[in-house]
Amino acid sequence: MSAKQDDRVPVTVLTGFLGSGKTTLLNRILTENHGLRIAVIENEFGEVGIDDALVLDSEEEIFEMNNGCICCTVRGDLIRILGALMRRREKFDHILIETTGLADPAPVAQTFFMDDEIAAQLRLDAIVTLVDAAHVLPHLDEQKPEGVENEAVEQIAFADRVVLNKTDLADEQTVAEVIARIRGINAPVEIIPARHADVELSRILDVGAFDLERVLKDDPQFLTETEHQHDTSVTSVGIEIDGEVDEGRLNAWLGKLLREKGADIFRSKGILALAGSDRRYVFQGVHMLFVGENGAPWREGEARRNRLVFIGRNLDREALTHGFARCVVTAGAAV
Ligand SMILES: Nc1nc2c(ncn2[C@@H]2O[C@H](COP(=O)(O)OP(=O)(O)OP(=O)(O)O)[C@@H](O)[C@H]2O)c(=O)[nH]1
Numbered sequence: 096m097s098a099k100q101d102d103r104v105p106v107t108v109l110t111g112f113l114g115s116g117k118t119t120l121l122n123r124i125l126t127e128n129h130g131l132r133i134a135v136i137e138n139e140f141g142e143v144g145i146d147d148a149l150v151l152d153s154e155e156e157i158f159e160m161n162n163g164c165i166c167c168t169v170r171g172d173l174i175r176i177l178g179a180l181m182r183r184r185e186k187f188d189h190i191l192i193e194t195t196g197l198a199d200p201a202p203v204a205q206t207f208f209m210d211d212e213i214a215a216q217l218r219l220d221a222i223v224t225l226v227d228a229a230h231v232l233p234h235l236d237e238q239k240p241e242g243v244e245n246e247a248v249e250q251i252a253f254a255d256r257v258v259l260n261k262t263d264l265a266d267e268q269t270v271a272e273v274i275a276r277i278r279g280i281n282a283p284v285e286i287i288p289a290r291h292a293d294v295e296l297s298r299i300l301d302v303g304a305f306d307l308e309r310v311l312k313d314d315p316q317f318l319t320e321t322e323h324q325h326d327t328s329v330t331s332v333g334i335e336i337d338g339e340v341d342e343g344r345l346n347a348w349l350g351k352l353l354r355e356k357g358a359d360i361f362r363s364k365g366i367l368a369l370a371g372s373d374r375r376y377v378f379q380g381v382h383m384l385f386v387g388e389n390g391a392p393w394r395e396g397e398a399r400r401n402r403l404v405f406i407g408r409n410l411d412r413e414a415l416t417h418g419f420a421r422c423v424v425t426a427g428a429a430v
Contacts, residue, residue, distance in 0.1 A: 103218040104181075105301050106190040108203055111225030112234055112247045113140070113196030113362040113406055114381030116260040118149050120225060120292035121193055125150070129296055132187040134180050136160065136173065140195035141404040143333030145364045148390070148402075149377065170202060174210060181216045189300065190217065196362065196406075197246050197329060200224070200253045201317065208307065208318055221304040224254035225292065228273050229264035230382055235276055243324045251280045252313070255304035259288045264384070283309075329361070331406045332415050338423040339370040339399055345422045349378070349385060352418065357383030360410070365403030368393065370424055 109117050124133065138160040139146045150157060158176050173192070180190060194203060200222050207219040234247040251257065257277055262270055270288070277286060285304075287294050310317050345367070353360060363380035375390035393399060401423065405415055 101218055101303075103216055104184055104188070104190060105220035105303075106192065106207065106217050107220050107300060108200055108222045109191060109193045109225070110198060110200045110203075110222060110250045110253075111196065111258075111260075112227060112231065112250065114230070114379075115196065115225035115227040116258070116289075116292045117193050117196070117225050118146055119260075120223075120258065120294065121150060121191065123292055123294075124191065124296060124300070127296060129300070131189045131300070133189045133191050134158070134187045136176055136190065136192045138173075138193065138195050138198065140197050141331040141333060141364075141406055143335060143402050143404045145366060145402060145404055148366050148375070149364075149379075170206065173203070173206060174213065177206070177213055177217065181212070184216065189220075197325065199244060199246060199249045199325075201249065201314070204253065204305070204310070205318065219305045221255040221299065221302050222253050223256045223258060223299045224250045225258050225260050226251065226273065226277065227264075227381065228259055228261045228270050228288075229384075230261075231273055232269070232276065235280075239326055243326050246326070248280055251277055251284075253310070254281055254284050255306070256299050256302070257281075257284050257286045258292060258294050258299070259286050260292055261290070262288050263290045328408050329406065330408075330410060331404055332410045332412045334365075334401070334403045334416050334419050336401050336420060336423055337398055338368070338401065338425045340367050340376075340401060340422050341424045342369050342376075344424075345369075348418050348422055349380070352415075353380055353383045353385055356407075360405055360407040362406040363404065365401065366390065367401045367403070368399035 109120060111117050121135065135157045137146060137150070137157060144159065160172050192203065194200060204219055204222060206213060207217055208214055231247060237245055239245050259273065265273070274286060277284065287298055361382065363385065365378050367376045367378065369376045374392045376387055377390040378385060378387040403419060
């Protein structure tokens with residue numbers, strides 16, 4: 096049966112390492128005029144959830160799963176949300192699942208084959224993996240302890256489509272090297288180069304690309320494997336402090352921090368209240384690169400609460416919390 100004859104609801108799994116551009120692609124999908132009604136399930140890694148504020152307002156239904164990783168601890172929640180969606184299946188045409196940057200897509204994909212009720216109503220359409228052309232190589236090269244998987248490699252191995260994103264940040268030689276590495280992990284995968292995840296949606300949505308036979312050939316245990324081990328050396332530090340932030344101090348602190356520790360700080364993001372501004376300030380960092388921009392205005396009477404998260408290795412919670420607290424100029428209580 097071809098994907099077009101199959102009347103089950105197609106599901107796209109968006110995966111890719113921390114900071115590779117999943118939310119950017121999600122926002123593109125949510126704002127583009129494709130006529131599809133999409134239900135979105137979002138899973139975020141980090142003690143403090145930021146992505147809910149980064150996903151653009153849209154008509155679509157969005158379910159957040161922030162208290163664990165979709166590929167293990169909250170898989171039960173995923174099944175429950177899918178179950179609830181199936182009971183209202185006439186309300187949407189497509190389901191999109193954004194995994195955390197540290198998720199192994201295999202257990203998420205398994206969900207669509209191991210639960211009979213789900214398998215009868217939903218069809219895994221494709222695993223779409225975002226790859227950050229500028230930052231992926233060191234993550235692919237990381238040596239992990241025995242038995243611990245390399246998530247960046249797994250995400251590419253399981254991809255039905257790779258969106259090779261951030262080609263604006265990498266030179267030609269690096270892009271060619273990244274493509275060769277992707278081919279080495281997953282030879283037949285379609286690779287779509289992109290900037291700011293500007294992909295033609297017809298190349299990634301409703302493409303009928305997930306191929307269970309191919310997966311079983313590469314990984315005969317796919318349908319039976321239940322155990323996998325995460326790299327527990329990657330952790331997160333979340334900070335929530337009320338008050339207003341001095342922009343000069345913030346830039347000096349964050350600039351120095353990411354210059355010195357950017358190899359270990361894989362990802363940073365935050366929603367901040369800058370002194371003198373009535374709009375939220377959104378900052379996003381991937382290793383040493385960071386950008387800040389104004390977001391939506393604070394609502395009347397809303398507490399100016401700064402929320403930040405750092406994800407990486409060897410994070411010094413106290414130094415990060417104190418460093419940020421020194422950028423806050425009006426009195427606030429650390430939470
Ligand atoms: N220069 C450049 N920046 C990009 C591109 N795509 C995304 N970004 C920026 O990279 C940062 C991370 O992008 P996100 O879409 O939040 O990445 P993500 O994969 O959702 O990140 P996690 O939440 O950590 O999993 C943001 O500041 C984006 O604006 C690109 O192609 N080029």
